[in-house]
Each structure stands twice: as structure tokens, then as C-alpha cells.
Amino acid sequence: MIRPVNDSALALTRFWFWHLLYWLGYLLLKYTHLSLLIPLQQEAAFPYLATYTLITVINLSLTGWLGTRELARPCTPAQQLQRLAVWLMPLLLLLIPLRQYLLTHYAMKSGPDMMTHWSHYLVVGIPLVLLPLCGWVAVFLLMKLNFFTLQQLENRQQLLKQARQARLKVLRYQLNPHFMFNTLNALNSLIVSRKGLAAEDLIQQLSAFLRHSLKNQDDQWVPLREELQALEAYLAIQQVRFGERLVLDWQLSATKPMQLPPLLFQPMAEQAILWTVAEQSGPIHLHIELTEPCEPGEQAGMLQFIIRSDAAGTETQLWPASQVPASLQQLQERLELLFGSRASLTLLNPAFGFYARLNLPLEVLYAAHPARDRGR
Incomplete structure (x- = not known):
């Protein structure tokens, strides 16, 4: 060397x-x-x-x-x-x-x-x-x-x-092949049904999501706004797939400028779709919350991202570690590599409704603004 x-x-x-x-x-x-x-x-x-x-x-x-x-x-x-x-x-x-x-x-x-x-x-x-x-x-x-x-x-x-x-890099670039397969099937269905505008919108959303997934080759952190746009593009693609069965409720109260690693929210949204609308019949309401708790307590000083279904409670048992999906295990590993013990991912048993909460230290996110190589 x-x-x-x-x-x-x-x-x-x-x-x-x-x-x-x-x-x-x-x-x-x-x-x-x-x-x-x-x-x-x-x-x-x-x-x-x-x-x-x-x-x-x-x-x-x-x-x-x-x-x-x-x-x-x-x-x-x-x-x-x-x-x-x-x-x-x-x-x-x-x-x-x-x-x-x-x-x-x-x-x-x-x-x-x-x-x-x-x-x-x-x-x-x-x-x-x-x-x-x-x-x-x-x-x-x-x-x-x-x-x-x-x-x-x-x-x-x-x-x-x-x-x-x-x-x-390995963890970040592991794009679920089932997502691409299902998206292309949905695109094919729109083309066969001659829904040109819907197919064009799906292509644009897929392009926006893939562009966000493949950028920042040197592990640069991205603005929170860009990460939310990528999440919106991903969920828009899923709405095309599932139509009226998927209802999204966005509650974004954290809008201050900050930087965070790319594609932290997408694995949580992917599993929320998989364990709710993909497995159950009828309409599913997913709540996406992004907040900065100001009250003194355990979550103070943290950026909190929550994605949950209507049926989810906050007092059910935790998801057994041996049954946590690979994408969420990889997310936990990324958090440990990037933040050590300062960040946390809480997963509740999906048998009682999907609930996932991600806590990120605001001090680190603010210190990373403007964008720069973290290389921790």
C-alpha cells in the first residue's frame, strides 16, 4: 500500500x-x-x-x-x-x-x-x-x-x-430482482391494455427510482428530499401494480435540510408491500411518517421514519430475529456499519399488522450537510 x-x-x-x-x-x-x-x-x-x-x-x-x-x-x-x-x-x-x-x-x-x-x-x-x-x-x-x-x-x-x-456498496446495490420482474409485468399489462399514459408514467417512475439507486458511486450521502423522491417513485410503481387496493397516507413533518445514506427507506417500504397488500385481499392503508420528536425522551434527537399498516399496533411482540427478511437484515447491517449503536431499526411481528420504525441520529445527519463523503 x-x-x-x-x-x-x-x-x-x-x-x-x-x-x-x-x-x-x-x-x-x-x-x-x-x-x-x-x-x-x-x-x-x-x-x-x-x-x-x-x-x-x-x-x-x-x-x-x-x-x-x-x-x-x-x-x-x-x-x-x-x-x-x-x-x-x-x-x-x-x-x-x-x-x-x-x-x-x-x-x-x-x-x-x-x-x-x-x-x-x-x-x-x-x-x-x-x-x-x-x-x-x-x-x-x-x-x-x-x-x-x-x-x-x-x-x-x-x-x-x-x-x-x-x-x-454490496448491501446498497442488492436490488430485489422480484421488484424488477413485477414492475416489468405491470408495464406489459398496461401496454397490452393500451393504457399508454399509465405505462409512460410507470416508466418515468421506474427511471427515477433506478437513477437514484445507481448514483453516488463513492458512497456519498444524499439530501433527505432526494431520498423521499426515490421512495415516492417506488411506491408510485407499486400503486400502478395494485391499483386502488394500495392507499398511501403521507405524514412528512421533517423537512429541514440534512443528508443521509441512500436507499434506507426503500427496504422497509418493500417489506410493507410484501407483508400487506401482496398477501391480503381488500384495500390496504399504509401510513408513512417522517418526524423529528422534540419531546424529551428516548427518541429525542432522532429522525424517525415509520411505515405501518392500519392494523399494526405499537405494543405487539418484536419480529423474531430468525424470521426477519434478508433485505431488512441487510438494512440493519448497513445501519451498524454507518452509525454503530446510534441508529436503530424496530420491527414488530407482521402477523399483527406491519410496523417498522427507523431512528437516525439528527446530529450526524445535520453534520453531513452539505453532501460529502462520509467514509466512516
């Missing part, structure tokens, strides 16, 4: 921040130590400070170049440690005699004893040069481990996001 350039630049910026902080902190600690210790020996502190400043600048520059080079290189901690040792060993061999030379010739009061014990001071100086480099190696390995841990976490989140988007 190709990662954004901004992520690498951010990791490099973090590295240089901690890199500079480490070496400047080391230099500050050394300054404090020398400024307190050297005057007690009745020697000038400046040569010592200048020596350690030069050594720190060399360390800062070479380890900075090395860290920039090695930060994004994928390798195990053991391999990385080996690579750092290959580069830092020559630096260590350079800095030890350089430090001793500068201290001997410019800082310490040289004399016969000093030159005689030059090798002794050289050996004593090894840990003073080695320990800061070892500390930098530890800090660098921690930074690199953090960098790759965050990288793997972001990659995993990106894969989960892509899988969720792919699943949403």
Missing part, C-alpha cells in the same frame, strides 16, 4: 524533534556539570565546554543523517542494531582520540605526568563518548518502533475502512 507523503514527513519531523532534544539535553547536562566541577580544580571551563560542544555537534550531525537514512527502512530490531553499529563504530573510534587530543592540548594543564598518563586518560574517556551514543541508539530504536507500530495501526484501520465501504 502506498502511504501518503505527509505521514513520512510527519515521522521525520518527530524524529528530528526528539533527536535535537536528546543532544541539546545532553549538552545542557554536560555544561552544567563542567561549569560546577572545573572551577573547583582552578582551571578554565571554556576549553572543556568548547571541546564537548564540538563533539556534540559532530554527534548530532552524523547521527541525524544516519537516523534520517534508517528511520523508514523496514528491518528487525536486531538487524537495525547491527546496521547502526556498523556506522557508529567508526564514529566512536574517531571521537575517542579527538576528545582526548582536544582536552590534553587545549583544556588540561599539560606536563610530564599528563603526557605519561595519556593512554590512561584515553581509556577513561571511552565510556564518556560511548554512553551518549548508546543512549541515542536506544532513543532511536524507540522512535522507530513507535513509527512502525503507528504505521501498522493506520494500515489496519485503512483496510478495515475499505472493507466496510466495500460491504456497504
